Amino acid sequence: MLETLFGLEGRVAVVTGASSGLGIGFARTLAGAGAVVYAAARRLDRLEELAASEPRIVPVRCDVTDDADRRALVDRCYADAGRLDILVNNAGRPGPPFAEQETASEFAAILELNLLAGFHLATYAAGRVPEGGRASYINISSVIGLVSTAPIGGASYAASKAGTLGVTRELAGQWGRRGIRVNAVVPGWFDTEMTDGLFQNEKSAGWVRRNTMLGRGGVAGEVDGAVLFLASDASSYVTGHTLVVDGGWTAR
Incomplete structure (x- = not known):
């Protein structure tokens, strides 16, 4: 029963931003459930290290802000396997923390990577x-x-x-009758490259603990189950949904 619900044998997945942080866990989890996973990022050396630890992972250098790279990534899946069943749009990075320090071009660059790239890859x-x-x-x-x-x-x-959340709902509405489910995962605070030392500073780490219902930040692997759920048949009647994995941060 569990294999029927959560097993991904015979399926093909793409995970972007798979060279670091949460993306590594997503790629390993989907591969562990039986999928062939095309792990995509700009840092090919890191992807090759990841692939060496899991034979179902295929490293693919891809800059998701490049239209040709996005198309080549999808085309590679169809050329190799004739299908692409699961897409995890994970690539992204933060911008400057203070609005007055952010130029219009910097703002646009963050939207291009974090929003536009995943949207176009999905389309x-x-x-x-x-x-x-x-x-x-x-x-x-x-x-x-x-x-x-x-x-x-x-x-x-x-x-x-x-x-990203607005695009998720809209694409779910447009594509649901075509058999394409679109959902979002909202991670809370995790110790990754993205958080840039947040947990190494006691003041900021304490801020996370005080404002999280579970009294701690997230640890490696705690978002992986959410991604597996949404990728698998366990969520076959779920679309347009935002699954929050934040230890209760946003529920306060």
Whole structure:
């Protein structure tokens, strides 16, 4: 029963931003459930290290802000396997924390990476899904897209992550009858490259503990189950949903 619900044997997945942070865990989890995972990022050396630890992971150098790279990534899946069942749009980075220090071009660059790239990758992938097919697309947002986390966060990052949630709902509505489910995962505070020393500073680490219902930040692996759930048949009747994995941060 569990294998039927959560097993991904025979399916093909793409995880962007798979060279570090949460993306590594997403790639390993989907591969561990049986999927062939195309792990995409700019740092090919890191992807190759990841692939060496899991034979179902295929490293692919990809700059998701490059239109040709996005198309080549999807085309590679169809050329190799004839399908793309699962897309995890995880690539992203923060912008400057203070609005007055952020130029218009910097703001646009964050939106291009965190929002536009995943949107276009999803639209191109959706165009390749055959009639009667099915797919699951998972957009990784952030608590910063739901609530203000000042002084940590940033206007461009907040805009991109809030936009991700809006795009998720809209694409779910447009594509649901075609068998394509689109959902979002909202991680809370995790000790990754993205949080840039947040947990190494006692003042900021204490801020996380005080404002999180579980009294701690997230640890490696605690978002992986949410992604597996949304990728698998366990969530076959779930679309347009935002699954928050934040230890109760946004529920306060």
